[in-house]
Amino acid sequence: MLITIAIGSLKQRKSSVLLTLLSIVISVSLLLTVEAVRHQVKSSFASTVSGVDVIVGAPSGDINLLLSSVFRIGSPTKAIAYSNIEMLTEHQAVDWVIPLSLGDTHNGFRVVGTSNAYFQHFMYGNKTPLVITRGNTFTSSSSAVLGADVAAAMNYDLGNTLVLAHGLGNVSFKQHASHPFVVSGILAKTGTPVDKAIYVTLEGLDAAHDTPTASITRVNKPDKPSSHEQHRLPPHSHENEHHHGDASKVVAGSGNYNENYTPKVVSVAMLGLKNRVAALQLQYQLNQNKTEPLSAILPGVVLSQLWSIMGNIEGLLLGISLLIVVASLFGLTTMLLASMRERRHEMAVLRTIGASPLTLLILIQLEALLVSLAGCAISVMVVATLLLTTSEWIGNHYGLYLSGNIFNVESVIIVTTVLVATLLIACFPAISAYRQGLHSGLNQT
Amino acid sequence: MSSATLSPTSAIEISNLKFTYPAASSVLCVPKWSINKGEHVFLSGPSGSGKSTLLNLLCGTLTPTSGNVQLLGHPFSSLSGSKRDKFRATHIGVVFQQFNLIPYLTVSQNIKAAVYFAAGNGQQQATQQRLSFLLNALQLPENMASQRADSLSVGQQQRVAIARALINEPEILIVDEPTSALDAASRDKFMQLLKQVSKKSTMLFVSHDPSLQQYFDIHTTMDALCLGEQPPC
Secondary structure: OHHHHHHHHHHHOHHHHHHHHHHHHHHHHHHHHHHHHHHHHHHHHHHHOEOOOEEEEOOOOHHHHHHHHHHOOOOOOOOEEHHHHHHHHOOOOEEEEEEEEEEEEEOOEEEEEEOOHHHHHOEEOOOEEOOEEEEOOOOEOOEEEEOHHHHHHHOOOOOOEEOOEEOOOOOOOOEOOOOOEEEEEEEOOOOOHHHHEEEEEHHHHHHHHOOHHHHHHHHHOOOOOOHHHHHHOOOOOHHHHHHHOOHHHHHHHOOEOOOOOOOOEEOEEEEEEOOHHHHHHHHHHHHOOOOOOOEEEOHHHHHHHHHHHHHHHHHHHHHHHHHHHHHHHHHHHHHHHHHHHHOHHHHHHHHHOOOOHHHHHHHHHHHHHHHHHHHHHHHHHHHHHHHHHHHHHHHHHHOOOOOOOOOOHHHHHHHHHHHHHHHHHOHHHHHHHHHOOHHHHHHOO | OOOOOOOOOEEEEEEEEEEEOOOOOOEEEEEEEEEEOOOEEEEEOOOOOOHHHHHHHHOOOOOOOEEEEEEOOEOHHHOOHHHHHHHHHHHEEEEOOOOOOOOOOEHHHHHHHHHHHHHOOOOHHHHHHHHHHHHHHOOOOHHHHHOEHHHOOHHHHHHHHHHHHHOOOOOEEEEEOOOOOOOHHHHHHHHHHHHHHOOOOEEEEEEOOHHHHHHOOEEEEHHHHHHOOOOOO
């Protein structure tokens, strides 16, 4: 009965209740969004890469190297000579090396040139290896392995051919049409940037870039090399340009997969060490490399640095969101308190038919709780829908992989806190109702 | 009017009752008065004579400055606030001059609210039966139970107010000028209905209209209560 009375009373004051509800929905949604993004980004960050001890690339800043190599965000660093990869492969502390060549796209999805070592050694989450759900890893130089999201979004299947585009934009006027790749395998979903990339052989990637089309572009603009060339070619390496024009490479590129293929350059290399203790020492050695300037990073350390930068912003956002929630809860209290004067008669009637002052206090608390609960419920639905509908776009544009599932401990804590805060703040109007005089209320019409 | 001695048959007993509104000079004073169980009493008096104040003292919405109000043998005026609320919900039915229905509740919800505050949510079947009986007795169609109170006519609101006052089968029914907004024909019909449904209760009916006296066996006035045969306060 009390709930019926509370709902009836709220309906009676529709306009002010709806406005208050709206302010609660906005503030709680904001808080839930900040918390959901913070929570999911943190776990997404932590699970993006696992088992990789060192990442080596050209000097460009630790975070930039991590973002381009692991998250596929931003432009890749300049290329490093493959001789460095060979040196690392022979290093006594190194167990395995994954060379990565970055810089091309296919319909907006990043293309990663690599070897089968990537599928063998790269791990995510809690040391979870990559799994090929259909097909195989590279079987020929023109093989392509698709991330799960690419296959789903492009509706590609085994045997489909795809043409790479030059550069990182969604739209490119320069396509490597003369060297199409054939889908040989599709990876299982990982919930990491792995899903949003296309993996091709280093040999095939070089062959695609060594087509006449690529040569013509370079001849026409000799003084302004493309961004792709900037990061794929070692500085001042004219020798590589000559290789791009080598037609025999194209022919060779369509043959069987050559595990021992040695490109001239790669963008970065991921290293797994025999003993992780050696990571710091190896990092120091590589950073002091005399033959070619290199930058070596420890992914875990840089992830922490990156998170600490984001953590401050996230803390600030969380604080602001909390203040907005508090403000809207005070709005709810103000609405209830303002209504107490016009409801004195109603309260007195309820008292006359037997409601105790405590019952009136509970009634007002119930009204506040109903508004707050409805606000929280709508907020949860709004945020879940928002994240579900925008997660793909956010993933494509910002490399953040969010899910619509916001039902975690943190969101339960937020909703509970909002409800408890509502009960506390609603004490003001509730006590006012409790203390209202019976007779004076009845005389008011 | 019955005798003023303390009796197990008394429903209402007043002794040395005094009440003064804060910042007001006038005093309501009732030296001694009682109504026996089952009696239907008509109390009249001009406007401003203190009728409504006396009713508020009897149903506990006002507390006496001094003196006692005993209801059904209980020292009603000296009960704690919560006990008085509970006693009022359980034993007293009140029909107000303005009916005082909750506008946003339906007829059924308005009436059942009185049951809820008196006894909680139990005995729903018995409540429903009693509700149907009262609606029928008060000539309110069953389908009106789901209508909002603020959509009813004055006459309908009046009958719903009586149903609410009687739903808990109170021993004491206090009725405060409920016919002031009615024409003569409607008033007579209403009085007949009221007498019919409140046979089991002790009723104190207050009005400034002396023509209603014909419906009651016992009649008294505010002047008689305050100054009449009783010794002065």
